[in-house]
Amino acid sequence: MDEVEIPTPSDDEVLVRVRARSVNAGDWHLMRGTPFLVRLVYGGYRNPKFPVLGVDIAGHVDAVGKNVAGLKPGDEVVADLSENGFGAFAEYVCVPETIIVTKPAGVSFEAAAAAPTAGVAALQALRDSGQLQAGERVLINGASGGVGTFAVQIAKFLGATVTAVCSTGKMEIVRSIGADHVIDYTQEDFTESANQYDLILDAAGSHSMREYARVLHPTGRYVFVGGPTRRFVTALLAGPVLSVLGRKRFQTFMLKPDRDDLAFVIELLDAGDVEPVIDRRFGLPEVPEAIRYLEAGRATGKVVVT
Structure with a gap:
C-alpha cells in the first residue's frame, strides 16, 4: 500500500472514485510476469509496465474533463480498464468517457464490478x-x-x-x-x-x-x-x-473489451437474468490476499475488493 496523489482527468476523461473492483486471473499473471509471453505483450520485460493493476471497476464520477458531456459528478459508472492503463486497485482512477457504462441504481457496485471481464x-x-x-x-x-x-x-x-x-x-x-x-x-x-x-x-x-x-x-x-x-x-x-x-x-478465445457488450451484460444484471456469484469480499489493503486466494483456485465465481 502506498499514498499517492489523486490523479487529474484529462479533457476527455473522468475521475472515478472506485467503490468496488474485482480480481481476475490476468491480475496475477501480470503481477508475476508469467507466462513469459505476458511480459512481452502486456506487462513489461524487466519491470512492470503498469504500477497499479486491476481492470474491473464500479464507482461514481468525482470530476470530469472539459470535453466530457455525457457524465457529471455523482453518476454511478462501470468500466473495463484493460486497454486504458489499468489502475483498479486504487481509490481513484482516470477513465476515458468512451469506455464507461452507466450503472443502473438497482445493480450494486459489487455486482457491477464483477461483470466487465x-x-x-x-x-x-x-x-x-x-x-x-x-x-x-x-x-x-x-x-x-x-x-x-x-x-x-x-x-x-x-x-x-x-x-x-x-x-x-x-x-x-x-x-x-x-x-x-x-x-x-x-x-x-x-x-x-x-x-x-x-x-x-x-x-x-x-x-x-x-x-x-x-x-x-x-x-x-x-x-x-x-x-x-x-x-x-x-x-x-x-x-x-x-x-x-x-x-x-x-x-x-481472446477477450475484446467492448462498451456495448458491457452495457448488455449490465442490462442482464439489472433485469435479474444474470446474478454474479461473489465468493469473497476483501478490503483494498487486502488486495495481495485477494490475488493469492484467486490464484490458489479456491474461488467460486468472483472475488471482489471493496
Whole structure:
C-alpha cells in the first residue's frame, strides 16, 4: 500500500472514485510476469509496465474533463480498464468517457464490478466464438469459476440446454444459477460419456483436444477460454489444424473489451437474468490476499475488493 496523489482527468476523461473492483486471473499473471509471453505483450520485460493493476471497476464520477458531456459528478459508472492503463486497485482512477457504462441504481457496485471481464468474456465466447443458438446443448467445463458462473446464466438466457462441470462442493451453487445438468468431475469423466454437445466452453483446460472431440457433435464447436498454459498453447496451435481436417471447429478465445457488450451484460444484471456469484469480499489493503486466494483456485465465481 502506498499514498499517492489523486490523479487529474484529462479533457476527455473522468475521475472515478472506485467503490468496488474485482480480481481476475490476468491480475496475477501480470503481477508475476508469467507466462513469459505476458511480459512481452502486456506487462513489461524487466519491470512492470503498469504500477497499479486491476481492470474491473464500479464507482461514481468525482470530476470530469472539459470535453466530457455525457457524465457529471455523482453518476454511478462501470468500466473495463484493460486497454486504458489499468489502475483498479486504487481509490481513484482516470477513465476515458468512451469506455464507461452507466450503472443502473438497482445493480450494486459489487455486482457491477464483477461483470466487465468475466461477464463480457462469457458473452463473447458463447455468442461470437461459439455461435451458440437457442435449443443447442452446451457443456461448460469450469462452470464454478468467474467466467463459468456467468457463462451458465448467459447460455440459459440465450436459450441453450446447459451441462455444467465442477467439483463436488460447488455443484449446488451451479445448479442454483440455472444449469440443467451438473457433472462432478471428481466422480465422472464427461469425455467418456455417450452424450454429445453442440458447443463446449472450456474454462478449465482439464482434457486433451482429442478427448473433447469425442463428445462434440459432428458439426460442434469447442472454445478454449482458460486453463493451464500448456493447454492454451495446444488449443492455439492444434485448434486450427483440427478445424481444417474435419467439420468440428476448435477455437481459442481472446477477450475484446467492448462498451456495448458491457452495457448488455449490465442490462442482464439489472433485469435479474444474470446474478454474479461473489465468493469473497476483501478490503483494498487486502488486495495481495485477494490475488493469492484467486490464484490458489479456491474461488467460486468472483472475488471482489471493496
